[in-house]
Structures are given as C-alpha cells and as structure tokens.
C-alpha cells in the first residue's frame with residue numbers, strides 16, 4: 125500500500141470493500157467500529173446518531189444490555205443443535221411468541237425473506253389441502269410498491285424494476301393490485317385465491333401508510349372469500365409503529381403474522397411465521413425446515429425481545445417520541461419537504477429533490493439516515509433514543525435541508 129495513499133483508516137477499509145464486495149448496496153461513506161444505544165462510532169473515532177436502526181432490526185438500540193446478557197448466558201450453554209433435537213429454549217420461545225401474537229403455533233426461520241417464503245408455502249399448502257383449490261392453480265395477491273425480500277419467488281411479485289431486473293423467469297401464481305385499493309383487491313380475488321400478502325405500512329416503499337379502513341377491508345374480504353390474510357410485520361411490527369403490530373391501529377387480526385428484523389434483537393437474524401394450528405398444522409415432518417431456524421441462541425435472544433415487548437414500554441416510547449417527531453417534521457420548510465408519512469417513531473419524508481445529498485450532508489453533521497428510492501428519507505431511530513438526542517437529530521435534519 126503506497127505511503128499517503130489513504131488519508132484515514134476509514135478510507136483504507138472502504139477501498140477494500142469497494143474492491144472485494146459485490147456492489148449490490150450503495151452505503152454511505154462510513155466505517156463503523158462500535159455502537160452503543162442510539163450511537164455508533166467509526167474507525168476514526170467520529171460519533172454518529174443512528175436514525176435508521178438497521179431498517180428497524182435494532183429497535184431496542186445497539187447492544188441493548190438485556191439482550192446482550194441473554195445472548196451471553198446462552199453462549200455459555202448451547203448455541204445450535206438443529207431441529208433434529210429439541211432444546212430447552214425452543215418450547216418456551218414458540219409458546220411465548222404465539223402468546224404475544226394471540227395465536228397458537230410458530231414456525232421459526234432466520235431471515236425475513238425465509239419467513240415470507242414460509243408464509244407463501246403455508247398459503248399454498250393450506251389452499252390445496254384445506255380450502256380445496258385444484259392442484260397447481262393457487263393464487264396469492266400482493267400489492268404494488270411491496271417489499272417482502274429478495275428470493276427469486278419474492279421478486280417475482282415485486283414492482284421495483286431494480287429488484288426484478290434480469291432475474292426471470294419468475295414464479296407464477298401471484299397477482300399484484302394497487303396498495304390501499306380495496307376495490308381492486310375485491311376484483312382480483314377468485315375461487316383459487318389462497319392468500320393476500322400485505323405490509324400494514326410499506327417500509328421500503330418509503331413508509332407508506334394505507335388509507336384508513338384499508339386493512340379492515342382486507343380482513344373482511346379475506347374472511348368473506350376464505351383467504352388467508354398474511355401481514356408482513358417484519359419492519360412495521362415489534363413496536364416500530366407505536367403498537368406491537370401495525371395492524372392493531374385498525375384492530376385487525378390477520379390469519380398469519382410474518383416477523384423478523386427486531387425479533388433478533390439486533391444480534392442475529394431471527395424470523396418466524398405465527399398462526400393458528402388450523403393453518404400451520406398443514407406442515408408434516410420433512411415438508412419444510414431450516415438448519416438454523418429456532419436455534420438455542422436465536423430463541424434465547426428472541427425470548428428476551430418478547431419479554432421486553434410485553435412491558436409495553438417500547439411501544440409507548442414509540443408513540444410518544446413518534447408524536448413529537450412528527451409534530452416537528454410537520455414544521456420543516458415546505459419548499460424542501462413535499463410530504464411526511466408514517467406512524468410512531470417512523471417517518472418517510474418525501475423531498476422536492478434528490479435525497480442522497482441530504483443523507484450525505486446529514487452524515488457530515490453526525491446523523492445517519494438513508495434515502496430510499498430517489499427522493500425519500502426514512503427516519504427510524506432505535507426506540508430507546510432519548511428525547512434530547514432525537515431533537516438534536518431533527519435539528520441536524522433541518523440544517524441538512526437548508527444547505
């Protein structure tokens with residue numbers, strides 16, 4: 125390495141990433157070395173407030189002491205046995221998660237995409253074996269602007285050209301209708317429809333909240349036509365929107381919850397599908413699975429996450445700090461900000477121009493946020509953020525808009 129070729133440790137490490145990592149992301153130019161609560165520190169010792177929280181996977185803050193303690197206890201006992209054997213964290217984990225969701229069965233996986241795949245398989249299997257749909261003809265309805273993960277089947281019903289481009293041929297059996305449009309959903313349902321897959325609030329689309337009454341209409345249509353309502357709460361759930369699940373806003377109970385991200389406490393990937401036994405009971409041994417799904421370390425961490433959610437304190441923080449954040453965002457200069465969406469400590473800010481320069485200026489001011497699509501900034505700080513830190517971040521946001 126030539127002398128003086130790199131100015132900082134950060135630049136040196138970024139050059140390594142640039143050269144040897146596939147360029148499937150466009151990260152901000154920062155190299156994080158440590159994190160604590162809502163704050164991260166880069167390799168050159170600069171501190172930044174994290175206003176993204178790993179897309180809501182770090183809802184409880186970086187290295188939350190309750191969660192790292194649970195992980196450390198489990199690291200000293202047993203970490204992985206595979207589902208070939210039972211272990212002492214498994215039964216309590218599935219029982220506690222089922223109870224949190226008001227359901228009676230859990231199917232644990234790892235990543236969010238795997239949980240979505242599990243939900244799709246569940247709906248098809250249920251459709252053929254319970255509803256009685258003719259073989260190979262099950263249909264699942266999804267919504268435009270959706271984000272449910274990156275597998276070839278999931279991108280088959282994406283409407284984002286970047287997510288789909290050059291990945292065909294695609295998996296058949298999906299219909300896409302406009303998000304928030306209950307009439308379009310009604311028109312798309314056929315006797316072969318087995319499931320409706322919906323984000324109660326669309327995260328990656330830029331925190332898009334559907335019109336009031338939409339989720340209720342989805343629930344009613346699913347009930348009327350004997351179709352499974354599958355709520356992808358991977359990003360919207362577990363406190364982010366001010367309630368344990370975003371569907372609670374309308375008092376809606378889906379047939380199936382899809383969970384991930386914050387379920388792993390920001391420590392490891394943990395995901396799950398949660399439903400009643402008349403739905404998840406369709407699986408028999410050998411018909412679905414995962415080597416790492418439901419492992420002891422994952423279960424121990426997720427059990428602590430569930431215990432923390434049961435106190436209600438994180439949902440309450442999300443509601444209170446979220447109301448404060450949205451009140452301040454509503455007063456941001458209207459020549460720069462076109463629209464602010466969201467609920468709880470979660471906002472999609474639609475700018476009048478490109479968002480990337482704003483997230484770069486924010487970084488320069490010590491705040492980490494990320495654009496989604498061209499003109500949207502998403503704010504989703506850890507739910508543990510202090511009011512003072514939140515206010516400071518919003519001051520910086522206002523400054524970054526003006527530059």
Ligand SMILES: *Cc1c(COP(=O)(O)O)cnc(C)c1O
Pocket residue numbers: 179234235236237238240271272273274323327328356357358359360384385
């Ligand atoms: C992040 C996300 C996923 C995919 O989760 P991965 O863990 O990245 O596979 C699916 N659905 C929603 C709503 C998400 O936000």
